Amino acid sequence: MYKRMPSRDHSAVVDVEESSEQRGCGNYKSFMVAFFPACLVVSTCLGGALIGSLFSGWIADGFGRRRAFQLCALPMIIGASTSATTKSLAGMLIGRFLVGTGMGLGPPVAALYVTEVSPASVRGTYGSFIQIATCLGLMAALLIGIPVKEIAGWWRICFWISTIPAGFLAFAMMFCAESPHWLYKQGRSADAEAEFERLLGGSPVKYAMVELSKLDRGDEADTVKLSELLYGRHFRVVYIGATLFALQQLSGINAVFYFSSSVFKSAGVPSDIANVLIGVANLSGSIIAMLLMDKLGRKVLLLWSFFGMTISMVLQVAAANTYVSGSGSLYLWLSVGGMLMFVLTFALGAGPVPGLLLPEIFPSRIRAKAMAFCMSVHWVINFFVGLLFLRLLEQLGPQLLYSIFASVCMTAVIFVKKNVMETKGKSLQEIEIALLPQG
Numbered sequence: 001m002y003k004r005m006p007s008r009d010h011s012a013v014v015d016v017e018e019s020s021e022q023r024g025c026g027n028y029k030s031f032m033v034a035f036f037p038a039c040l041v042v043s044t045c046l047g048g049a050l051i052g053s054l055f056s057g058w059i060a061d062g063f064g065r066r067r068a069f070q071l072c073a074l075p076m077i078i079g080a081s082t083s084a085t086t087k088s089l090a091g092m093l094i095g096r097f098l099v100g101t102g103m104g105l106g107p108p109v110a111a112l113y114v115t116e117v118s119p120a121s122v123r124g125t126y127g128s129f130i131q132i133a134t135c136l137g138l139m140a141a142l143l144i145g146i147p148v149k150e151i152a153g154w155w156r157i158c159f160w161i162s163t164i165p166a167g168f169l170a171f172a173m174m175f176c177a178e179s180p181h182w183l184y185k186q187g188r189s190a191d192a193e194a195e196f197e198r199l200l201g202g203s204p205v206k207y208a209m210v211e212l213s214k215l216d217r218g219d220e221a222d223t224v225k226l227s228e229l230l231y232g233r234h235f236r237v238v239y240i241g242a243t244l245f246a247l248q249q250l251s252g253i254n255a256v257f258y259f260s261s262s263v264f265k266s267a268g269v270p271s272d273i274a275n276v277l278i279g280v281a282n283l284s285g286s287i288i289a290m291l292l293m294d295k296l297g298r299k300v301l302l303l304w305s306f307f308g309m310t311i312s313m314v315l316q317v318a319a320a321n322t323y324v325s326g327s328g329s330l331y332l333w334l335s336v337g338g339m340l341m342f343v344l345t346f347a348l349g350a351g352p353v354p355g356l357l358l359p360e361i362f363p364s365r366i367r368a369k370a371m372a373f374c375m376s377v378h379w380v381i382n383f384f385v386g387l388l389f390l391r392l393l394e395q396l397g398p399q400l401l402y403s404i405f406a407s408v409c410m411t412a413v414i415f416v417k418k419n420v421m422e423t424k425g426k427s428l429q430e431i432e433i434a435l436l437p438q439g
Contacts, residue, residue: 061185116428229370
């Protein structure tokens with residue numbers, strides 16, 4: 001829900017600045033007292049996400065994928081409970097930091113786990129469930145938060161409700177299989193075979209174990225250093241992964257999610273309807289991506305996704321021009337249509353594919369740490385886009401800023417075309433051998 005806060009904050013800035021001329025600076029000062037702590041709370045959450053993401057690789061490798069899931073639920077439960085009961089800013093900051101830590105730890109572990117336990121033929125479909133679950137979670141959070149304006153203290157109930165899915169995750173993972181890839185990497189071949197039997201059953205087990213044996217699992221005592229990810233033979237795949245996440249975040253998607261309410265409001269669309277439209281577009285694109293991921297492939301979806309986002313941002317530029325010229329009805333169609341098209345095309349590929357593709361292309365030995373590094377890039381850029389978007393919008397204007405976003409999306413098309421390999425239907429071992437030839 002923090003993703004909606006900057007949008008409301010921005011609207012509040014405008015309202016207060018307009019009214020302060022009439023009622024004096026008292027309201028302005030009181031607004032600042034509330035505004036900056038609110039920004040601090042959001043930033044603290046993102047800071048926690050960065051910390052959680054940075055350590056996710058070491059936790060996933062040290063405790064296993066299943067235990068890492070349970071560990072990510074722990075700070076979420078404690079943090080949400082702290083936020084629900086606190087009566088001070090310090091308590092809220094601690095609670096949001098802990099929640100952010102769990103948020104940062106969860107996505108890379110989820111991507112690792114789904115990639116390593118899924119059969120190659122349906123790995124893309126199963127990986128798409130992560131994006132769909134995210135969409136449903138955001139929509140549920142918006143619905144749960146509706147009574148906030150009418151019921152005093154409802155925000156505390158919202159925090160308590162958020163502990164339920166985290167607790168369910170920790171409980172449900174007790175009954176899930178551990179990643180055979182992680183078990184084999186730890187030298188526990190018998191356990192890996194048993195988990196393959198549990199996941200696949202029958203004859204595929206022997207084939208899966210033969211595939212695992214083709215790769216050098218390395219010395220279990222030999223830890224992966226950050227320097228291995230930044231240069232040497234692993235540099236290329238880490239560079240591809242980090243760049244994909246950077247392009248994803250710089251494409252303008254965070255600007256859309258953060259400030260969509262303001263854009264729709266300027267077009268005369270109520271914020272509640274705007275949130276519903278954005279949610280439906282996001283969910284629809286995610287479902288289509290799930291159906292096509294193992295048919296068309298990751299690379300094709302990425303290419304068409306970024307290209308569609310480019311066209312959408314061009315529509316936003318056109319909308320900004322029509323707004324200046326005073327064509328209200330045309331602005332409504334171009335701005336709202338372009339924004340919904342952007343969210344839809346983002347959900348088709350740029351949203352779900354990087355989290356699925358990267359665990360596929362990273363070698364087993366560095367997979368968890370490389371995911372942690374690349375997801376950290378995601379959170380850092382996420383923070384700065386949210387921090388700087390309004391300032392850039394004021395300094396550059398919507399035409400130039402949206403043109404920059406369009407250029408980033410087109411750059412992403414070129415980058416994907418030149419650097420990303422197709423992984424559809426290939427085993428993780430086949431992908432690793434193709435990218436890092438052994439011998």
